[in-house]
C-alpha cells in the first residue's frame with residue numbers, strides 16, 4: 001500500500017519571515033495551510049540575524065556614545081559588560097532559541113506546522129520524512145539561505161563562527177578575525193571592537209561593503225580604523241590553521257586570534273529542496289520568479305532564495321504579493337527599483353535603488369551630487385560621531401532620482417525620504433521645493449539636491 005497523502009490547499013516550505021507571513025495571510029483567508037520548518041519558525045532573522053545583531057549594535061552604540069562624553073559633556077568611565085547583551089538576546093529576543101510563541105502565533109491563523117525537512121517530490125507534492133503532503137493550490141518556497149563557508153585550505157573542521165554562533169556567545173572574544181567585509185562582517189566587527197575585542201577584518205574585494213558607493217565605504221573604513229579595528233581589503237586568505245587559537249595566512253601576512261567569524265555571504269541548496277521535480281534548475285543559486293512570485297506552475301518562491309536582496313523586508317514584501325496572487329486577487333507586480341538597505345554600523349550606511357556605477361551601466365545620462373554630514377548644521381552640532389554623507393544618483397534625462405546613499409547617525413532613517421523619492425519618481429525640481437526641518441540630519445539632502453539642480 002502506498003503512503004496516504006495529507007491533502008491541503010497550500011504547503012509552505014521554510015517558515016522564515018516571508019514564509020510565516022504568507023502562511024498566516026493564507027490561513028486567515030480561510031485556506032488550509034501546512035508550514036514545514038526544519039529549525040525555528042520565524043527563520044534566521046529573529047533568532048540569528050536581524051534582531052540579535054541589532055540588540056548587540058544598540059549596546060555597542062551606547063558604549064560609543066558614553067565614550068564621546070568627554071568631548072561634549074564632562075567625563076565618563078565605560079566598563080563594557082556582555083552579560084546584559086547575552087541575556088537580552090537569550091531571554092527577551094529568542095526565549096532561549098525556542099519558537100513556541102511563533103508556532104502559537106502561526107497556529108492561531110488556522111495553520112498547521114510540520115517539523116522536518118520538506119522536499120518537493122512531484123508536482124503538487126511535498127514529502128517530509130515519512131509524511132506526504134498534497135498541495136491543491138500552491139507550494140510556497142521560503143527556504144532562506146545558509147552561511148557560505150569558502151573552500152580555504154585548513155578551514156573545514158575548525159570551530160569557526162558564523163552569525164549563528166556569534167549571536168549566542170556568553171563572553172566577548174579577546175581577539176577575533178572577521179572574514180568578509182559585508183554587512184554581517186562589519187556589524188559584528190564594530191560591536192566586538194567596542195566591547196574590547198581586538199578585531200581584524202579581511203575582505204577579498206578592494207573595498208568594504210563591496211556593493212556600496214566607494215565614498216560610503218571610505219567613511220565606514222575610516223571609522224573602523226579610528227576605533228582600532230584592523231582592516232585589510234583586497235586580501236585573499238590562503239590558509240587557516242587551528243591549534244586552540246586560529247592562525248590566518250594571507251599573502252604576506254599572518255594573523256592570530258581566539259576566534260574566526262566567517263561572514264563571506266550566503267548559499268542556497270536547491271537540490272535538497274527537490275526543485276527538479278517541478279522542472280526547475282536545481283544547480284542554480286536562486287529561484288527565478290516573475291512579478292507575482294511564480295516560479296513555475298503551482299509553485300511560488302519568496303525571500304533570500306529569489307536573489308532580489310537578502311533582507312527581511314524583501315521577503316515580507318514578496319510574501320504579500322504571493323499571498324494575493326494565490327488568493328486570485330489583483331496584484332501589482334513586484335518592483336525592486338526602490339529597494340532600501342541599511343547596514344547598522346555607526347555611522348549607519350543606508351542605500352536605496354542604484355549606485356552611480358549601476359546607474360551608469362543602465363542609463364544614458366547620470367548625474368550625482370554629494371553633501372557631507374559634518375558640513376551640515378546638525379553635523380556641526382553633533383560634533384563627535386558626525387561622519388557621513390548623502391549621495392544622490394539621478395537619471396539626467398528624466399530628472400528623477402534613481403538611487404541614493406545616506407551615511408551618518410540615523411542614516412537608516414534619512415534614507416526613508418529618499419526611498420519615497422525613488423519609489424514615486426518625484427521630479428528633482430519638485431524635491432528641491434521641499435522644506436527640510438532645521439536642523440535635522442536629513443536636511444543634508446538639500447545641498448545635494450541644489451547641486452543636482454544646478455548641473
Ligand SMILES: Cc1cc2nc3c(=O)[nH]c(=O)nc-3n(C[C@H](O)[C@H](O)[C@H](O)COP(=O)(O)OP(=O)(O)OC[C@H]3O[C@@H](n4cnc5c(N)ncnc54)[C@H](O)[C@@H]3O)c2cc1C
Pocket residue numbers: 013014015016017018019036037038039040041042043044045048049050051053054116117118119142143144145163184272273302303304305309310311312313314315344
Ligand atoms: C547576521 C545577519 C544580520 C542580518 N540583519 C538584517 C537586518 O538588519 N535587516 C534585514 O532586513 N535583513 C537582515 N539580514 C537578512 C535576513 O536575516 C534575511 O534576509 C531574512 O531572514 C529573510 O530570509 P527568508 O525569509 O528568505 O528566510 P530565512 O529567514 O532564512 O528562513 C528560512 C527558513 O526555512 C527553513 N528551511 C530551509 N529549508 C527548509 C526545508 N527544506 N524544509 C523545512 N524548512 C526549511 C530554515 O530552517 C529557516 O528557518 C541579516 C542576515 C544576517 C545573516
Ligand SMILES: NC(=O)c1ccc[n+]([C@@H]2O[C@H](COP(=O)([O-])OP(=O)(O)OC[C@H]3O[C@@H](n4cnc5c(N)ncnc54)[C@H](O)[C@@H]3O)[C@@H](O)[C@H]2O)c1
Pocket residue numbers: 150179180181182183184185187202203204205209210235236237263264265266309310311341342343344
Ligand atoms: N542590515 C542588514 O540589512 C543586513 C545585515 C547583515 C546581512 N544582511 C544580508 O545578509 C546577506 C549576507 O551578508 P554578508 O555580509 O555575509 O554577505 P555579503 O555577500 O554582502 O558580503 C560578504 C563579503 O565577504 C567577502 N568575501 C567572500 N569570500 C571571501 C574570502 N574568502 N575572504 C575574504 N573576503 C571574502 C566578499 O567579497 C563580500 O564583500 C547579504 O545579502 C546582506 O544584505 C543584511
